[in-house]
Amino acid sequence: MSKQKIHITELALRDSHQSLLATRMRTEDMLPVAEKIEKAGFWSVEMWGGATFDSCVRFLNEDPWERVRTLRKAMPTTRFQMLLRGQNLIGYRHYADDLVVRFVELAAEAGIDIFRVFDALNDIRNLETSMKTVKKLGKHAEGTISYTLSPVHSNKMFLEMAVELEKMGSDTICIKDMAGLLAPEPAYELISEIKGKVSVPIHLHSHCTSGYANFTYMRAIEAGVDILDCSISSLSQGTAHPPTETIVAMLLGTPHETDVDLDTAIEIGEYFAGVRKKYKKYLSKFTGVDVNILKSQIPGGMISNLESQLKQQGAIDKIDQVMEEVPHVRKDLGYPPLVTPTSQIVGTQAVLNVVTGERYKMISKESQELLRGNYGKLPAKPDEELQKRVLAGKEPTTCRPADNLEPELEKMRKELPDHNDEDVMVHALFPQISEKYYKDRGTMPEDFFEEEEEATEKGSSGGSGVYTVTVGGKTYNVAVQEGATAGATAVAIPSAPVASSPAPAQTEEAASDGTPLVAPLPGNIYKIVKTEGEAVDAGDVILIMEAMKMENDIVAPTSGTIAQILVSTGDQVHTGQHLAIISA
Numbered sequence: 001m002s003k004q005k006i007h008i009t010e011l012a013l014r015d016s017h018q019s020l021l022a023t024r025m026r027t028e029d030m031l032p033v034a035e036k037i038e039k040a041g042f043w044s045v046e047m048w049g050g051a052t053f054d055s056c057v058r059f060l061n062e063d064p065w066e067r068v069r070t071l072r073k074a075m076p077t078t079r080f081q082m083l084l085r086g087q088n089l090i091g092y093r094h095y096a097d098d099l100v101v102r103f104v105e106l107a108a109e110a111g112i113d114i115f116r117v118f119d120a121l122n123d124i125r126n127l128e129t130s131m132k133t134v135k136k137l138g139k140h141a142e143g144t145i146s147y148t149l150s151p152v153h154s155n156k157m158f159l160e161m162a163v164e165l166e167k168m169g170s171d172t173i174c175i176k177d178m179a180g181l182l183a184p185e186p187a188y189e190l191i192s193e194i195k196g197k198v199s200v201p202i203h204l205h206s207h208c209t210s211g212y213a214n215f216t217y218m219r220a221i222e223a224g225v226d227i228l229d230c231s232i233s234s235l236s237q238g239t240a241h242p243p244t245e246t247i248v249a250m251l252l253g254t255p256h257e258t259d260v261d262l263d264t265a266i267e268i269g270e271y272f273a274g275v276r277k278k279y280k281k282y283l284s285k286f287t288g289v290d291v292n293i294l295k296s297q298i299p300g301g302m303i304s305n306l307e308s309q310l311k312q313q314g315a316i317d318k319i320d321q322v323m324e325e326v327p328h329v330r331k332d333l334g335y336p337p338l339v340t341p342t343s344q345i346v347g348t349q350a351v352l353n354v355v356t357g358e359r360y361k362m363i364s365k366e367s368q369e370l371l372r373g374n375y376g377k378l379p380a381k382p383d384e385e386l387q388k389r390v391l392a393g394k395e396p397t398t399c400r401p402a403d404n405l406e407p408e409l410e411k412m413r414k415e416l417p418d419h420n421d422e423d424v425m426v427h428a429l430f431p432q433i434s435e436k437y438y439k440d441r442g443t444m445p446e447d448f449f450e451e452e453e454e455a456t457e458k459g460s461s462g463g464s465g466v467y468t469v470t471v472g473g474k475t476y477n478v479a480v481q482e483g484a485t486a487g488a489t490a491v492a493i494p495s496a497p498v499a500s501s502p503a504p505a506q507t508e509e510a511a512s513d514g515t516p517l518v519a520p521l522p523g524n525i526y527k528i529v530k531t532e533g534e535a536v537d538a539g540d541v542i543l544i545m546e547a548m549k550m551e552n553d554i555v556a557p558t559s560g561t562i563a564q565i566l567v568s569t570g571d572q573v574h575t576g577q578h579l580a581i582i583s584a
Helices: 012-020 031-039 052-060 064-074 097-110 124-136 155-167 184-195 213-223 244-251 262-278 300-312 316-332 342-355 365-371 384-391 409-415 421-429 434-440 503-513
Strands: 007-010 044-049 080-084 114-117 140-146 172-177 202-206 227-230 465-471 474-480 515-518 523-528 541-547 550-555 560-565 578-583
Touching (some): 007 244, 012 262, 031 064, 031 262, 052 064, 052 434, 080 097, 097 409, 114 124, 124 140, 124 155, 155 172, 155 184, 184 213, 202 213, 213 244, 365 384, 365 550, 541 578
Parallel strands (some): 044 080, 140 172, 202 227
Antiparallel strands (some): 515 578, 523 541
């Protein structure tokens, strides 16, 4: 056996808690162990990118840029690694080239050393701008293959992509197995073939969801892999990754011995065991092996977030239906690999199909853009009727999607003249929530660590009724539809506390003068498209809701005139709430 040292990338500060804890770990819980991580001997530490930026802004009231700088001070010599979605950056759509360039510049200035750059569709055109910028800045570019299984994906396709990534200037090439679908023998074959065609080191990333990963890592080592992604033991397994300490110990005394100090790694694991308990509210229920993932192919980082989203929708009892729906949606959308943003797009569309009770009754804007070709070339042809409905007589995009985008950076700067480029970037990426973020930044989110208490019924003997729910010491009225159980469908509605008059009482009275436009699911009002007094046809978009990080058109159920708009931009709304009244 030839001697080849294995390098380890530690994922505790990014993908581990994204996979297990819905990306909720705060910077303050990373800092106490930073000194140990610094001296442990990791090749790199993945600590940014993916959903962490979004989570800082959306849920934690933290400055994502400041997280990098703060951790850099605590770990001055550690190579910081981030996950970058190519032309999607860390958002959910394609951004203009000038925004991509500036984002990479800002990330490098903050302290990122290694940029793992991937495209959700494996459309290599979508990596060009970010990869060139990383190389221009003298940083490490890790071109990435999004590994998946489908009738149209093959090792031959991935091998050809690896060759192209090396030509683009990749310093290393990562095989990103985001759902744990890479079995041991295919891994051996793929890595062996790539090692025969390219000269740069090969980095393997996998998840334990299916039970493959630990065995796959062994065969990968035999095939000549250079770097392995691992999670410290207390944040490993389940939807996360093979345990760092186990891999390090397994290789002690072999030709593949790592540089990681086992005793230090064990101490790090002991620290995060305590942190994990602190975030039990967000812990994924998928903490073991789930072979059903071989069918649904949902990646680890998506599962815990999907659970969290379904809880927000009051539909956690429907998670099994959603998991069954995901493969159908993926096929209809052209078999995209399930990695952000396509995993979020497919997953959210599956949720919409389930909670509305009808496939494609609502189609998120992002699903529409995917079908229009505005995310890149789909691996396979999508459902013909569905795409035809979305295209509405137009042709799909066939060029590099970003070629159709006008520069955005200067426009964004003019919209926020009193903000620096880091804040401008937050607005460009997440315009729906940026204003709230600027206001709440630096504060602890209310009820962040508190468990929701069970609902107790008030004024009803069963079936439908109004329930009282206490969340973090605050009390809310919750309407539950007939035939449902309180435990399954009760949703705390922050906009309708017991002490104030709830909005539905007003909208029901107004509904007698016309047809109500009803919220099909909980979310935030992102944009109001039509105005009071404006004539509309059935199917016209009245407003846009943001739900589950996706934009959703809410359309007129009938033709008529908008008699009343009952909500404002930024409002939180709940299922069944009246949003507008349309008169005949």
